[in-house]
Amino acid sequence: MYDRVKGFRDFYPEEMQARRWAMDTLESVAKRYGFREIGTPALEPTEMYTDKSGEEIVEELYSFEDKGGRSVALTPELTPSVARMFVEKQQALSKPVKWVSTRPFWRYEQVQQGRFREFYQTNVDIFGSSDPAADAEVLAVAVDMLTDLGLTSEDFEIRVSHRDILSGLLESFDADVDTREAIRAVDKRAKVDRDEYLDSLYETGLSYDQAEAFDELLQSSEDELDTLAERSEAVAEATENLRAVLAATEDFGVRDHLTLSLTTARGLDYYTGVVFECFDSTGEVSRSVFGGGRYDDLIEGFGGQSTPAVGFAPGHATLQLLCQRAGVWPEETLSTDYYVLQVGDTRATAARIARDLRELGHVVEADVADRSFGAQMGYADGINAETVVIVGEQDLANDEVTLKEMDEGEQISVPVDDFPGDHDRPTFDDFA
Amino acid sequence: MYDRVKGFRDFYPEEMQARRWAMDTLESVAKRYGFREIGTPALEPTEMYTDKSGEEIVEELYSFEDKGGRSVALTPELTPSVARMFVEKQQALSKPVKWVSTRPFWRYEQVQQGRFREFYQTNVDIFGSSDPAADAEVLAVAVDMLTDLGLTSEDFEIRVSHRDILSGLLESFDADVDTREAIRAVDKRAKVDRDEYLDSLYETGLSYDQAEAFDELLQSSEDELDTLAERSEAVAEATENLRAVLAATEDFGVRDHLTLSLTTARGLDYYTGVVFECFDSTGEVSRSVFGGGRYDDLIEGFGGQSTPAVGFAPGHATLQLLCQRAGVWPEETLSTDYYVLQVGDTRATAARIARDLRELGHVVEADVADRSFGAQMGYADGINAETVVIVGEQDLANDEVTLKEMDEGEQISVPVDDFPGDHDRPTFDDFA
Known part of the structure; x- marks a missing residue:
């Protein structure tokens, strides 16, 4: 008699039991690392997103005026809410703050396989540490979540990159480059053909030769980081930070799951240091499964004291696709x-x-x-x-x-x- | 820099840990009884509520038009959603269906102690059994939830009533009574003074003498059910059903927590048989902590085959007030x-x-x-x-x-x- 709203899902017990297992697995890993659960509202002031989120998110916002005349929005992502919460109690909170939460978010976007208008994520963030060990701990949590789901290094790889290496390299060319746009172009690299990619780099201020050279630099292996470092002080600092993060992941026992991939850029503007994305090793799940990274400027942008931060947020729908592809998704039956x-x-x-x-x-x-x-x-x-x-x-x-x-x-x-x-x-x- | 939306809450880790304990306790009881977790959307078509919910809920609805021109509403309660889900798979589902879920709901109402615009409930429902054992199982789950939280019979009582006894009694008077309105008047009995209460009964079609007589009947004890039964066949059937439910709760080990209270009516129109409300025994938490009951006509109203149903939904905010009053709410500290x-x-x-x-x-x-x-x-x-x-x-x-x-x-x-x-x-x- 009534139809469900498009892009929203009902979960019957069999499927829900499998999803609950996955959610419990993710949360349990984060909790063992001392991340603490928080709860956040489904509605926030619309301006929080129109001021702070990327254009794409703002276009896809479910926003409306409530009966009190406030412009409110269904939360499309968690980061602005946790930033608001952190700023509100910044003085009282003992740092580093480590928070986790699992809940739905909402975006009015094209519905497709593994993408819905109501989608679930587990968000994991550390506020208050710029130490490479914080980046490494977040990577360790990500890897442990995947292996606790039953996935192995045959199933997934986590590609690690660094925003400051990308921007440092761009600035090392004799050109006036729009770094933000250039990083967006890198983020779309795998989704467009090569000419379109080079065109988009050209539009940010690089010549075609420079664009080719830049792209070649992005394909550097870990051994070649030293060569990259020679291009500028900024690149040298960034490669040193990246090496320190990777060294810490070695201590944390998860280094084998990580590969250096400077062509990984992450779409969101607010990332500032290490960024990473998880991919299906077989490529069958063609999109990035999830990603994360460091965002040291966001808290200050929300009116707080300058506070380094790093985090990630696995979305459950793509994670489910990966688990199903790898044969580790549980049978959807009652027990x-x-x-x-x-x-x-x-x-x-x-x-x-x-x-x-x-x-x-x-x-x-x-x-x-x-x-x-x-x-x-x-x-x-x-x-x-x-x-x-x-x-x-x-x-x-x-x-x-x-x-x-x-x-x-x-x-x-x-x-x-x-x-x-x-x-x-x-x-x-x-x-x- | 940004303010939280009024009536919405942030939960920091210390409070969240206590709330998570309470939620896990409620869910774990329901799951041991074989209730299966389901997941439901945050948005539903607005008409689902304007058609099916009480006036009060419709007035408090957060509804808006989405970018596709659909009129949608933030779910103010779960029952219409589970009814929609049940109807969609009615043929395939093996009955009785026993579902549980915990999630937030939204109503634009006056914010006060224990009442927020975003509030959390655990919903528990059985579809497909009219047997008194189903009502009794729901009551047993309710009692076990409370005792697993650490509450005792000193802390709470569950007042049990029966809609068909109320309507049967009303119809047994020589008067043309608006039964629905009269039951609403009974529901407000404790909140208004006696004259106002009798006036409201008078307005439904009873004379003042009949209203007094009716109210006296409502104060019958369990021993006096036989006397009530003499008033009509309908009342006799209803008292028999109520006795059968109470007898089953005896077998289920929870009878001691229940008291007969025909002045308990429940506000919502869709209840049809046994109804109940949980109260703080000390009266310090002055509102009903939660309630539930049988609603045998709802599924048919959603276009399904006629299906008996019974359920309840403890709200976490009032439950927290009760637990705090009784001294069983956990210390809000990290561990x-x-x-x-x-x-x-x-x-x-x-x-x-x-x-x-x-x-x-x-x-x-x-x-x-x-x-x-x-x-x-x-x-x-x-x-x-x-x-x-x-x-x-x-x-x-x-x-x-x-x-x-x-x-x-x-x-x-x-x-x-x-x-x-x-x-x-x-x-x-x-x-x-």
Whole structure:
């Protein structure tokens, strides 16, 4: 009767269970590193984005006037909100501040595979450290999230780059270059053909020869960083910072998952140092899976004291595509520990057993619809119950219940008073 | 520089940790009963609410036109969304369907204590069973949620009523009564003075004498249900249903937390059978903490096949007020298992130790800001680290690290290769 809004999704239990597993995995990694969960509003003042976000985000904003005449917007990204929160309590917060949160965001954009108008991200940020170890910790969290999802170095690679190397190289040419536009051109490099790419660099102020030379520099390997460093003091400083970050990732045990890739630029303007993007190694998921980097100027732009910051935000939809491609996405089925099946007037006992099993922490369903034996068995099968406890009138007359394992079909009678007894997860084997 | 939108909240880590504990507690109870998590959109077609929700909700709607010209609304409640989802897959879903979800909702209403424009609820619903056991299971989940939060029968009571008893009684008078309006009047009974209450009943078609008589009937105790049943066939059926629900809650082990209270009516029009509300026993939290009930006609109203349904939705803000009043709300402080403190050039070892402790599942922070010993100690104290592992250059020269318990201040040197070793949660005592 009513249609869902285009680009918005419903998640039924089977899919939701797989998504919950993925979200819990991401959050649990961040929490083990001491990132603390925060909560943020779904609406913010529209001007926060029109002032601070990139043009693309502003064009895709869901904004409107509320009943109090405020212009408000559905949050299209988290960074402005956390910057606002950080600035509000900057004095009181003990630095570095390490925050994580998982929630939906909204952008009115073209709906396509892995891209929706309502999309979920887990945001991870550190405020208050410019030390290379902070960049490295963020990279370590990213790698641990991916490996905890079951992905290996065969499945993904994280390409690391540095904004100051890019801008330093651009400024080392004898030309008046619009650095911001040139970095945007680099960000689009893989999406356009070579002539279009060189044209776009030309439009930022480089000659065609310089554009070719610049692009060749971007393809430098790690061994060639020293050569790059010779081009200017700024480039030398940036390469030193990048090396220090990579050295820290070695200590943090994640260096093998990272490759240097100066053609990685990140689209957003606010990045200032190390930037990175995660890609599907096979290329089957063709877009960047997620990205992040350092943004040292943003907090000051929000009226706070100058505060270095670094972070990233895996989007769940592309991450799901990568996990599915790699075969590590869980089967989308329900799982249930016990179904307590009641036949005849046995509810008091069935309810007692269900309650005892739930107190042990198990997922336990019991009949709440007065169904027949067959209907209950069918339902138990449908929810993938592992063990069915049959509480029948006749068995109960003998003070027994029947335990049935749904996989093997084995079943056994058990004294009702011994069930669940001292067992943590009583099954056929405990009574056979 | 930017202000948060009025009625919207930021949650910093300390408060968020307490809220996360409460949310996890609620969800974990529902999941043990076999309720399955679903995910739903933040925006729905506006007409879904203007057609189906009560007047109050429609007045408080955040609705606007999106860039595609659709009239959309920020979801003010979950029920229409789950009804839409249920109808869409009604044939394929195996009944009863048991769904749970936790998320924010939005209403433009007066901001006051425990009431915000963005508010969080955990919704719990069963579709496809009219059996009293379904009502009872929902009541059992509600009680278990409260007791798992640490609340006892001293702290709360759940008042149970029945819409069909109320309407049956109203219809048993020799008067042409607007039942819906009369039930709304009962819902406001505690909020207005007696004359205003009787006036509002009078306006629905009862005489003043009948209004007095009706109100007296509403104060019947459980023993007097038989007397009520004599008034009409409809009342008799409804009292029988109510008794069956209460009997099932006895089997489910939660009967003691429930009291019969026919003056409980619930404001929303769509309820059809048993309804209930949770109250603070001390009355200090003066509003209803949450409520729920049976709504058997709603699915059909959304274009589905007639499907009985029952559910409830605890709001987290009032629940937090109750928990705080009862002294069971957790202290809002951070908790951290380990801080790995590095002094000098010891990052490789410190990082290895931090990694090993994280693999054991602990929350472990380490320096990412190149701070002094003192600054790190201060930070470790600020995040309430239980144990500090000091990795110093001199100790490491002797192949040792120092373990320091922050509470007692005890410390001990431990061979670096034995740490963490085989210990799950190594502390001073394991090495003393």
